[in-house]
Amino acid sequence: MTAEYLDGNALAGPLGEIFAVDVTAATGRCANCGLTGPVASLHVYGPDPGLVARCPGCDEVVLRLVRGPGTAWLDLRGAVSLRLDVPE
Amino acid sequence: MNIISRGFRGRQRRDDDRLPPGQYLVEDFPVLSAGPTPRVPLDRWEFTIDTETGRTHRWSWEEFTALPMETPTVDIHCVTKWSKLDTTWEGVSLDVLFDDVESAAEYALVHSYGGYTTNLPLEDLLDGQAWLVHRFDGEELEPRHGGPARLLVPHLYFWKSAKWVRGIRLLDEDWPGFWETAGYHNYGDPWREQRYEGD
Ligand SMILES: [Zn+2]
Numbered sequence: 001m002t003a004e005y006l007d008g009n010a011l012a013g014p015l016g017e018i019f020a021v022d023v024t025a026a027t028g029r030c031a032n033c034g035l036t037g038p039v040a041s042l043h044v045y046g047p048d049p050g051l052v053a054r055c056p057g058c059d060e061v062v063l064r065l066v067r068g069p070g071t072a073w074l075d076l077r078g079a080v081s082l083r084l085d086v087p088e
Numbered sequence: 089m090n091i092i093s094r095g096f097r098g099r100q101r102r103d104d105d106r107l108p109p110g111q112y113l114v115e116d117f118p119v120l121s122a123g124p125t126p127r128v129p130l131d132r133w134e135f136t137i138d139t140e141t142g143r144t145h146r147w148s149w150e151e152f153t154a155l156p157m158e159t160p161t162v163d164i165h166c167v168t169k170w171s172k173l174d175t176t177w178e179g180v181s182l183d184v185l186f187d188d189v190e191s192a193a194e195y196a197l198v199h200s201y202g203g204y205t206t207n208l209p210l211e212d213l214l215d216g217q218a219w220l221v222h223r224f225d226g227e228e229l230e231p232r233h234g235g236p237a238r239l240l241v242p243h244l245y246f247w248k249s250a251k252w253v254r255g256i257r258l259l260d261e262d263w264p265g266f267w268e269t270a271g272y273h274n275y276g277d278p279w280r281e282q283r284y285e286g287d
Binding site for chain 1: 120121122123124125167168203247267269270271272283284285
């Protein structure tokens with residue numbers, strides 16, 4: 001049986017449509033269990049009906065991304081924060 | 089040759105009448121998932137209806153499967169554009185489950201093992217429009233398709249037919265569910281192509 005989910009690198013393309021920086025390289029903190037780690041380590045379900053990225057520690061939803069025609073909806077309520085390296 | 093192709097087109101046309109706008113037909117049964125597949129042992133499974141006044145109605149697996157069963161054959165329409173015709177299910181009409189439930193609530197929030205939720209007006213669950221099903225195509229409902237039991241509300245996009253359903257909360261105010269808070273339409277009528285918020 002194939003894995004039910006992909007790793008967080010699957011978010012790079014879809015989030016690249018929205019953000020100028022590579023969010024998969026960011027460090028996030030799970031709002032449910034406090035686990036801190038790179039976005040690339042999240043467990044990603046989808047892509048349809050939407051991308052659902054879950055915490056590898058507690059399986060809670062950290063990030064959701066739905067892409068409709070001409071619109072994207074991004075929900076980050078499961079992430080306390082994202083730490084990003086930004087160019088000076 | 090002409091006869092055959094005319095006949096073929098005729099059949100296609102009838103199927104097309106059953107296909108909401110923007111949908112295409114599939115023969116297989118695609119699996120879409122937003123999380124890990126919950127495994128719910130039947131001796132710990134329960135289904136509840138919580139009313140807006142705080143009353144809880146509860147069924148064990150044994151109690152649920154002792155209720156009168158129906159075998160609906162329905163067309164299902166996924167918001168990701170596939171439709172499947174004449175799917176056959178077995179389960180209990182929600183009219184039976186709501187028989188003893190006293191409520192003046194207008195809204196229902198369906199919740200599942202694994203944390204999924206979806207909302208719909210209570211009236212869309214009643215009058216022969218919805219079932220709690222535990223068998224598909226003559227077999228036990230597989231976990232990947234929502235077993236032990238899922239909701240079946242075929243007149244709305246299939247994300248409203250929550251897999252691994254655990255209960256229904258009746259509410260005086262509408263409470264948008266998992267996909268409804270992430271850009272999908274609050275009601276989801278396939279015939280009006282209500283896919284996304286604002287459609
Ligand atoms: Zn967590």
